[in-house]
């Protein structure tokens with residue numbers, strides 16, 4: 602297997618992960634997570650994770666964007682993969698930066714395009730929660746808290762400019778919890 | 783140098799670029815471009831590109847996001863690198879997907895935080911344009927047109943939900959022009 606070292610490639614201005622065997626430069630770019638707060642009759646959809654990190658904790662239907670898709674297509678794909686839900690997007694709710702792990706999250710506000718949902722392979726369970734029932738102590742990641750609060754604030758009004766990180770973690774550098782959604 | 787081939791890694795569900803020599807899987811993820819429509823007294827800032835693609839054409843101060851920064855930090859860094867401008871961000875104006883090249887663009891509405899700007903190393907020239915003066919025939923990329931139109935629509939009102947792709951190029955698949963900003 603390759604061994605990677607950090608060096609500054611010629612013509613570049615910062616260190617990059619470079620294969621010591623063949624010189625391949627693995628440019629590390631921030632990764633994009635796409636996901637949605639899906640609401641049905643005022644209840645929000647959460648998925649209980651079947652995989653690490655944070656197995657057993659609740660999260661939004663969200664995951665890494667793939668090549669050759671749009672953010673909208675990625676958000677719909679993830680809702681299908683994780684919750685077997687066909688969703689209708691209403692607009693961008695939030696754009697979060699998790700600088701600590703090089704991640705940008707584009708979170709939509711959404712509803713169901715067709716009735717029905719169930720756990721996909723990466724979920725143990727998918728449920729709708731009344732706001733008062735949300736298991737805040739069992740939420741997988743800080744950004745899920747942020748997105749849910751933002752969703753709540755956005756109700757009953759046209760969707761304004763998307764939220765960015767809350768002031769208490771403006772750069773997404775808090776060492777809390779796992780990394781990937 | 784390494785030779786890369788497309789194969790489906792074990793446990794994955796689609797083809798990835800893999801090093802034929804050492805097996806390194808170069809996961810290709812969509813890349814994030816961060817940039818801004820910077821306005822000063824109703825005029826917008828454009829940079830004439832000193833580099834290919836689209837050398838000599840006008841673009842927004844924008845470029846690839848780096849690891850360990852936020853989208854906001856990236857947008858401010860790019861304004862400094864390309865236009866030697868210290869900018870103040872007002873909010874997210876648009877989130878565009880250029881599916882053809884695996885790119886997501888997060889574009890802010892911004893003003894100057896301090897007076898003054900000049901061409902950075904990747905720009906031949908930086909100028910403010912009245913709306914009526916914008917050289918539409920010499921704009922570098924379709925998404926610059928999109929962002930300028932969206933900026934114009936957003937004036938005099940709180941920033942609403944960010945625009946996404948216009949209907950005529952909903953997936954960013956039009957084969958027009960260059961790729962990177």
Ligand SMILES: [Zn+2]
Nearest residue numbers: 603620623804
């Ligand atoms: Zn190698």
Ligand SMILES: [Zn+2]
Nearest residue numbers: 623784801804
């Ligand atoms: Zn190799």
